Amino acid sequence: MSTATLEAPASSNGKKLENLETVVIRFCGDSGDGMQSVGIQMTNASAIFGNDVCTFPDFPAEIRAPAGSLFGVSGYQLCFSNHDIFTPGDDVDTLVAMNPAALKTNVADLKRGGTLIVNEEEFNKGGLQKALYDANPLDDETLMAKFRVHKVPMTRLNRDAVEGLGLTLKNADLCRNFFALGLVYWLYDRDPKPTEEAIRSKFAKKPDVVEANLRALRAGMNYGFSTESFTVHYHVPPAKLSPGKYRKITGNEAVAMGLATMARLSGKTVVFSGYPITPASDILHDLSMYKHFGVKTFQAEDEIAAMSSCVGAAFAGELAVTASSGPGICLKGEAMGLGMMTELPMVIIDVQRGGPSTGLPTKTEQSDLLLAMYGRNGESPLPIVAASGPGDCFTMIQEAFRIATEFMCPVIFLSDGYIANGAEPWRIPNVEDLPRLKIDHITTANGENGAYLPYKRNEKLARPWVKPGTKGLEHRIGGLEKKDVTGNIDYSPKNHQHMTNTRAQKVANIANFIPEQTVDGPAKGKLLVISWGGTYGAVRTAVHQAQEAGKSVAHTHLRYMNPFPRNLGAILKSYEKVLVPELNCGQLSLLLRNQFLVDAKGYNKVEGKPFLVNELVNVINEFHG
Amino acid sequence: MSVDLPTLPTPTLQSKDFASDQEVRWCPRCGDYSILAQMKKVLPTLGIPKEKFCFVSGIGCSSRFPYYVNTYGLHSIHGRAPAVATGVKLANPELQVWVITGDGDALSIGGNHFLHAIRRNIDMKIILFNNQIYGLTKGQYSPTSPVGKKSKSTPYGSIDHPLTPLSVAIGAEATFVARSVDVDIKHLTMVLERAAHHKGTAFVEVYQDCNVFNPGAFSYATEKETRSDSIVYLEHGKPLIYGKNREKGIRVAEGNRVEIVQLGGDVKEDDLLFHDEKTPEPSLAFLLSRMRHPEFPEPMGIFRAVERSTYDESVTKQVEAARAKLGEGDVEKLLNSGDTWFVN
Ligand SMILES: Cc1ncc(C[n+]2csc(CCOP(=O)(O)OP(=O)(O)O)c2C)c(N)n1
Ligand code: SF4
Ligand SMILES: [Mg+2]
Numbered sequence: 001m002s003t004a005t006l007e008a009p010a011s012s013n014g015k016k017l018e019n020l021e022t023v024v025i026r027f028c029g030d031s032g033d034g035m036q037s038v039g040i041q042m043t044n045a046s047a048i049f050g051n052d053v054c055t056f057p058d059f060p061a062e063i064r065a066p067a068g069s070l071f072g073v074s075g076y077q078l079c080f081s082n083h084d085i086f087t088p089g090d091d092v093d094t095l096v097a098m099n100p101a102a103l104k105t106n107v108a109d110l111k112r113g114g115t116l117i118v119n120e121e122e123f124n125k126g127g128l129q130k131a132l133y134d135a136n137p138l139d140d141e142t143l144m145a146k147f148r149v150h151k152v153p154m155t156r157l158n159r160d161a162v163e164g165l166g167l168t169l170k171n172a173d174l175c176r177n178f179f180a181l182g183l184v185y186w187l188y189d190r191d192p193k194p195t196e197e198a199i200r201s202k203f204a205k206k207p208d209v210v211e212a213n214l215r216a217l218r219a220g221m222n223y224g225f226s227t228e229s230f231t232v233h234y235h236v237p238p239a240k241l242s243p244g245k246y247r248k249i250t251g252n253e254a255v256a257m258g259l260a261t262m263a264r265l266s267g268k269t270v271v272f273s274g275y276p277i278t279p280a281s282d283i284l285h286d287l288s289m290y291k292h293f294g295v296k297t298f299q300a301e302d303e304i305a306a307m308s309s310c311v312g313a314a315f316a317g318e319l320a321v322t323a324s325s326g327p328g329i330c331l332k333g334e335a336m337g338l339g340m341m342t343e344l345p346m347v348i349i350d351v352q353r354g355g356p357s358t359g360l361p362t363k364t365e366q367s368d369l370l371l372a373m374y375g376r377n378g379e380s381p382l383p384i385v386a387a388s389g390p391g392d393c394f395t396m397i398q399e400a401f402r403i404a405t406e407f408m409c410p411v412i413f414l415s416d417g418y419i420a421n422g423a424e425p426w427r428i429p430n431v432e433d434l435p436r437l438k439i440d441h442i443t444t445a446n447g448e449n450g451a452y453l454p455y456k457r458n459e460k461l462a463r464p465w466v467k468p469g470t471k472g473l474e475h476r477i478g479g480l481e482k483k484d485v486t487g488n489i490d491y492s493p494k495n496h497q498h499m500t501n502t503r504a505q506k507v508a509n510i511a512n513f514i515p516e517q518t519v520d521g522p523a524k525g526k527l528l529v530i531s532w533g534g535t536y537g538a539v540r541t542a543v544h545q546a547q548e549a550g551k552s553v554a555h556t557h558l559r560y561m562n563p564f565p566r567n568l569g570a571i572l573k574s575y576e577k578v579l580v581p582e583l584n585c586g587q588l589s590l591l592l593r594n595q596f597l598v599d600a601k602g603y604n605k606v607e608g609k610p611f612l613v614n615e616l617v618n619v620i621n622e623f624h625g
Numbered sequence: 626m627s628v629d630l631p632t633l634p635t636p637t638l639q640s641k642d643f644a645s646d647q648e649v650r651w652c653p654r655c656g657d658y659s660i661l662a663q664m665k666k667v668l669p670t671l672g673i674p675k676e677k678f679c680f681v682s683g684i685g686c687s688s689r690f691p692y693y694v695n696t697y698g699l700h701s702i703h704g705r706a707p708a709v710a711t712g713v714k715l716a717n718p719e720l721q722v723w724v725i726t727g728d729g730d731a732l733s734i735g736g737n738h739f740l741h742a743i744r745r746n747i748d749m750k751i752i753l754f755n756n757q758i759y760g761l762t763k764g765q766y767s768p769t770s771p772v773g774k775k776s777k778s779t780p781y782g783s784i785d786h787p788l789t790p791l792s793v794a795i796g797a798e799a800t801f802v803a804r805s806v807d808v809d810i811k812h813l814t815m816v817l818e819r820a821a822h823h824k825g826t827a828f829v830e831v832y833q834d835c836n837v838f839n840p841g842a843f844s845y846a847t848e849k850e851t852r853s854d855s856i857v858y859l860e861h862g863k864p865l866i867y868g869k870n871r872e873k874g875i876r877v878a879e880g881n882r883v884e885i886v887q888l889g890g891d892v893k894e895d896d897l898l899f900h901d902e903k904t905p906e907p908s909l910a911f912l913l914s915r916m917r918h919p920e921f922p923e924p925m926g927i928f929r930a931v932e933r934s935t936y937d938e939s940v941t942k943q944v945e946a947a948r949a950k951l952g953e954g955d956v957e958k959l960l961n962s963g964d965t966w967f968v969n
Contacts, residue, residue, distance in 0.1 A: 304708065469677055
């Protein structure tokens with residue numbers, strides 16, 4: 001750490017270094033300004049230093065919206081702390097706004113007394129006009145009085161820093177994000193080394209770009225160090241996380257790593273079929289680099305083909321998986337039904353985003369729960385699991401496959417945009433401790449006289465999984481209703497009832513093979529708050545705050561959405577009130593009310609943003625009374 | 626060959642070994658029966674054990690086919706068989722995969738998958754039973770029904786311009802394209818055999834009589850009186866000659882066209898179009914596919930049979946190359962990749 005040098009009086013330039021516990025920073029600018037990239041760099045630097053981190057990248061659906069426009073603003077918020085944290089923070093301590101549009105769309109989230117850093121040169125006539133400002137907000141004294149404002153001529157300072165490298169002005173300006181990052185690094189006493197290494201490796205083939213970005217970063221740091229405008233900077237000591245070796249991970253990275261790990265450890269091929277869609281595409285990107293783990297990736301012509309090829313790959317005896325988001329999951333419905341009917345194992349990943357229709361492609365939402373539950377024709381229940389955060393994706397994707405292969409059925413894995421793109425420190429597990437799939441492809445007949453009976457079930461009601469190519473077990477299956485045991489086509493009334501019941505019973509029985517639900521807080525009391533998916537962190541933090549304030553409130557977080565854990569009903573009945581905060585219009589509450597006749601009350605929001613802790617604390621207080 | 630011949634001699638299989646225990650439920654005199662019979666004749670001749678075949682179909686009368694062949698089979702959903710079969714082949718490249726589809730299944734609801742399977746050249750045989758009608762849903766017109774076709778949904782006659790399946794396949798640069806007729810038993814057997822031996826997507830259109838909803842749609846190509854004037858057999862390296870007395874031929878005319886000529890007199894056999902199924906350039910095959918009844922005799926046989934690497938093979942090669950370069954995936958290394966740090 002550079003702390004020591006900076007603290008030394010001679011090199012501190014007379015500036016104070018104060019300790020803080022938790023800091024929330026947001027970088028925002030044009031979608032071409034490289035805000036995501038510097039956000040990720042600061043996250044890495046903070047994680048490597050040992051802080052707990054939690055991030056919230058928030059970017060527009062347009063790749064390059066008109067420069068300077070309000071809808072083209074891209075933001076990256078990160079929170080780092082000296083203790084464990086579960087959300088990227090509500091209010092922002094330091095806001096970096098690269099242009100007027102970024103200021104306008106983000107300033108409301110900056111704390112009173114917070115630090116505002118702007119690239120003042122962008123606050124010119126054109127920039128102000130594009131952001132629909134009548135007057136320059138930097139001249140608005142009432143607004144500026146609320147914050148500690150630093151108007152920095154970033155464009156010029158950055159150009160000066162890279163002068164002599166022969167860059168065009170346009171290319172020189174592309175380094176401004178690293179200038180801003182450097183300034184924030186000085187302000188929060190971050191070690192720039194990991195970032196410098198990242199720059200070197202990212203642009204390895206372009207030495208001038210490496211040099212320019214390194215200079216920009218240094219210039220930003222030096223600016224903070226030398227200019228009089230900054231008198232104090234801050235230090236956030238490392239967090240006391242549970243001991244172990246850590247890395248940073250996003251949800252999509254964790255899914256891909258989980259699948260590659262599973263392929264290798266179980267000695268099976270993972271066949272991944274997908275069609276690009278935000279925010280699920282990164283899973284396809286990552287997996288296509290993991291071929292040597294036994295992963296085959298197939299970019300299909302559409303989601304229908306992706307899902308259909310999963311059914312084919314599963315029939316052929318390998319681990320089939322597809323990933324998409326709401327619009328694509330809709331297209332997969334019919335083929336998912338085929339997977340359900342043929343009782344083949346496969347996993348469907350839904351990285352949820354704002355809907356309906358094309359909706360809000362880059363924003364998070366939890367509104368596909370009912371689609372996952374009911375989005376197929378006929379009576380077609382499927383098991384559903386949901387990851388609670390980025391790291392949990394690694395565990396739950398493998399758990400989804402355990403269920404799929406143990407019970408012979410497609411399993412839906414729910415993630416969301418917030419988990420998929422958000423990053424957190426992840427304690428690297430021991431390879432020996434990781435689960436191995438136990439898969440038994442039978443190779444001898446299971447009926448009399450050498451007959452193979454494809455729908456002869458075991459005690460879990462699962463049918464056998466035969467690999468085509470196995471001598472003597474040739475058989476035909478399909479989407480038509482079939483007779484139990486033999487699998488021959490059978491439309492008779494009693495048989496259809498029996499098969500429908502059996503398929504439902506098989507899924508319901510999974511409740512006996514998943515962990516019981518646990519509660520964080522008192523086992524009985526006034527209020528139970530239930531969450532699922534990506535809202536875990538916010539709900540947990542809010543409930544802890546309410547508990548500290550003496551409220552009788554407990555929290556339980558669901559990772560198994562269908563079937564629910566077997567003791568959930570009993571838990572629900574142990575509290576006077578049940579509150580279900582969700583980023584949808586009440587989907588889990590509907591399921592809970594339906595299955596348990598409990599008066600679950602929803603707190604619902606669909607603004608394309610995660611919950612703030614404060615708003616949840618208020619709701620909890622209101623409910624608790 | 627798409628599947629390596631077993632090194633040990635397998636007991637010779639017979640047609641009856643491929644019969645399943647399921648009762649065949651097509652209408653009497655449906656053309657599907659004949660296609661099934663010829664398929665069961667061809668399969669045992671390929672030197673591939675029974676368990677290494679996988680039949681995948683969509684939905685339609687034709688798509689019931691897999692139930693009647695005693696191999697591995699998957700009766701999937703409407704139009705998606707090429708996509709399902711792609712999954713089968715990706716997961717298990719050792720299988721010989723056959724897709725059975727109908728004109729509605731392949732060209733209407735499944736048009737997209739049909740095109741993409743072909744352009745990727747996945748090693749699978751696609752047999753399209755073209756009866757120019759929706760059989761299973763009881764007689765609506767299909768994407769191959771001729772303009773004017775009266776059907777349940779077109780009481781005033783169809784106004785849709787039909788697709789020519791072979792033109793579509795050739796347009797997508799299929800590496801193997803052929804056509805035959807359900808009742809032309811010998812020819813159909815030959816075509817199926819050739820398809821079976823092709824490495825890559827082999828597309829075969831079979832004119833199939835739907836005896837109930839579109840009887841006689843291809844009578845010009847099957848009836849004794851009309852047949853010899855309505856079809857011309859394609860043979861590699863041979864001129865296109867047809868007619869009761871082999872008195873007519875096909876010649877390439879100016880302006881990228883073909884024309885019908887009478888042999889004898891000025892026109893010699895050498896002036897005719899000589900079929901070359903191996904030309905890499907698909908234009909000739911396309912031109913042949915445009916020859917439609919009644920203006921032209923319709924070509925029967927192998928239009929095109931060229932070699933190109935297959936998708937499934939390339940997938941496997943990339944996996945192997947990655948393993949050769951990076952070694953078997955190391956989970957420990959993967960999990961510890963990127964920046965890591967210790968907390969004590
Ligand atoms: C998604 C869906 N849409 C519609 C149908 C109804 N359907 C079944 S088969 C078929 C058409 C079959 O025609 P074709 O592919 O020509 O097969 P044929 O019966 O003529 O052999 C239709 C429309 C269906 N099964 N699934
Ligand atoms: S309806 Fe036509 S295609 Fe279908 S089985 Fe009957 S004759 Fe054959
Ligand atoms: Mg048809």
